[in-house]
Each structure stands twice: as structure tokens, then as C-alpha cells.
Amino acid sequence: MTELETVAGLPGVSAAVLGDLEGTFLGAHRTADGETIAAEMGFVGSTLLEIGEVLGLGALTSFSLSGPAGACLLVVRPRALITALVTPPQSLGPVERAVDTAFQEWT
Amino acid sequence: METILQGLLDMAGVNAAVLFDGAGRLLAHRGRSVYDRALCEQVGGPLARAIDSMQLQHEDWESASAQFTDGTLLLRRLDTTSAGPCVLALVADATLNPAFATVAIRVSSNKLKRALDGGASSSAVGTGQGSSVGSLPTYPPSPGPGGSQAGPPAASGSRPALANSGLTWSRTGSGGVMAADQASAGFLNTCAHELARHVGPMAKIFVEEAVRKVCPDLPFSLAASRALADELAMRIEDDADRQAFLASLKKTGGK
Numbered sequence: 001m002t003e004l005e006t007v008a009g010l011p012g013v014s015a016a017v018l019g020d021l022e023g024t025f026l027g028a029h030r031t032a033d034g035e036t037i038a039a040e041m042g043f044v045g046s047t048l049l050e051i052g053e054v055l056g057l058g059a060l061t062s063f064s065l066s067g068p069a070g071a072c073l074l075v076v077r078p079r080a081l082i083t084a085l086v087t088p089p090q091s092l093g094p095v096e097r098a099v100d101t102a103f104q105e106w107t
Numbered sequence: 108m109e110t111i112l113q114g115l116l117d118m119a120g121v122n123a124a125v126l127f128d129g130a131g132r133l134l135a136h137r138g139r140s141v142y143d144r145a146l147c148e149q150v151g152g153p154l155a156r157a158i159d160s161m162q163l164q165h166e167d168w169e170s171a172s173a174q175f176t177d178g179t180l181l182l183r184r185l186d187t188t189s190a191g192p193c194v195l196a197l198v199a200d201a202t203l204n205p206a207f208a209t210v211a212i213r214v215s216s217n218k219l220k221r222a223l224d225g226g227a228s229s230s231a232v233g234t235g236q237g238s239s240v241g242s243l244p245t246y247p248p249s250p251g252p253g254g255s256q257a258g259p260p261a262a263s264g265s266r267p268a269l270a271n272s273g274l275t276w277s278r279t280g281s282g283g284v285m286a287a288d289q290a291s292a293g294f295l296n297t298c299a300h301e302l303a304r305h306v307g308p309m310a311k312i313f314v315e316e317a318v319r320k321v322c323p324d325l326p327f328s329l330a331a332s333r334a335l336a337d338e339l340a341m342r343i344e345d346d347a348d349r350q351a352f353l354a355s356l357k358k359t360g361g362k
Binding site for chain 1: 168176
């Protein structure tokens, strides 16, 4: 099972997209909007990397945002970005923990 | 507004608290050492661009968190009527307590929003310039009977886990605040618990600051309990809450 499939299979994840920091679309599960999401989250990820460098925070490892309608988790992998769309937003915490656990097993 | 940001900066692990407008311009800032205004201004532009991009998919986002290898960047959106959409950003290291931070950011966001919309901002703005370490915020004086209130009540809904956390106070000074005896340590504990009901997770920090102020060179003793209570009461914005706080301390033995 790939990392994308692992994330897409977690409870609470409504869709998942694989891309990279250049915004390249590499794959998606349960969304037809993967190219757009990959481009946008690639930009967000690379901009946050820039901010982290300025602030001396080191390398970006993950990014999450939430609102009343949904949440989103961006996981930075060695050569890829995985975006998980989370619904309902209350599932964000469990999804973050599940992703941590899953990727600890990968490494 | 800087007073509110200073409250966030006083939280363990926080290195900077910054308020940006929707275009990434820095509106207010408090930061430690290297996190001065110039450095924080550098990230305003990139942050605004990242947020613009985020909003394409998540127009209604409220909060965001970026985890880095050496720290965390927490963001909270503030929709104000006067300044438009603004963003409160917290730069923190690994010692940040995420649960406390979440509550504190929510409380501070509400206060900032009120301040930006023309509420209590002018009365709460401190005189601090840029970044500094250890400079205490200036709070409005405690109003007397019938005195006017500087702003809406503090978020009493932020009652934190701190109220039940079983705080301990050092009698050796290892925590930065010393108590002269067990009874004095117990009183400090009570102060923190009661204050937490009104101001949230910053209560213990406020107690430590107040102890340093009323007993700058001596261990805290019950002889200074009245001065400490009055000092802490100034942290509570709502008059009724303030009176309730003082009454609860009297009930438990404060002078």
C-alpha cells in the first residue's frame, strides 16, 4: 500500500492528493480536483518552508488548517506532499495522530 | 493590542506574537530576542500569499498550524469590521503546550477583534515599543464602585484544565517564585485556580508576575496576600468577575 493509499484509507479522510513542493500533481483518491489541490498546497508548502527558514524554525513537517466546514492536513514526505481533506473538521486530531503512527511505521 | 500580544508571549514556549492585516502588513507585535519587528515583517508577505492560496480551497478557515522540526507557527483568522481580515500568528518552540495555546489564542483573538473594531484598544495599548523581554503589560486600573469597564467581560468560557491541575509552588525558588511556607504556597495555588476561572491558562503566569511585583526580593508570605489579590484582580476585566475573584480569595483565607 502506498503512502497516499494509507492516508486516503484513514477514517475521517474524505479525499487525498499526492503532489510535491513544485505543485506537481502525482495522484489522488476520491477527488476530481487533485491537480488544483496539488498546485495550491504545493505553493502553501513552499511558502511555509520559506517562512520557517526566516523564523529559524527548521524544515516544515506538516501543516493543518480547519474551519467549520472541514479541515485539511498537509504532510511533508521526503520527496512529496500528501494532502488529506478531513470531514468533519473534528476528525483532524485523530487523523493527524493516525498519520503520525502510520508514517512512523513506514520509516 | 500589544498588551494582549504580551499576554500570549508570556506563555511558555512562545517566542513571538504578531498581528498582520490581510495584506501581510504588521499591525502589532511582541517578540523575544531575535524575533524583532523587522524579522516578523519579513514573513508578512509570504504569509499573506500562503493564506490567499489556502483560501482558494478553504475559504472559511479559522485556524491553522504549521509544524517544523524546531518549532511551530500557529495562525488564527480574525474577521474584523474595521481592519478587514487579519491574522494572529504565534511563533513557538517545542516547549509550547498546544492545548493551552489553543485556548489562549482563542481568548486573545476575541480581545484583539474587539480592540480592532474600536473597543478597548486604546485603553489597553501598552507603551512597549517593538520587542522586549520581560516588559510587563500595562493593564487598565481596577475601576472603583461604579467605575466604567474598559471592555467586555473576559472569556469566562475559557475555563481551563489548569483549574484542576494541582499546581505546585516552589519553596526553593526553582520555579522562579518562592513561597515562605506551606500556607503561602497554598494561597498561591488558590490564587492560580481562582484566577484561571476568569482569565484562562495564563493564570499561573500572572500569579508568578504578581508575586515578583509585590514581593520583589522576598519569598511570598501571607502578609502580602492582600496586595497580591489586588494585583491579580486587575487582570480580570469584568467587574463582577473581579469581585467574585476577590470574594473567593477572602473565603479561603486571603486578607
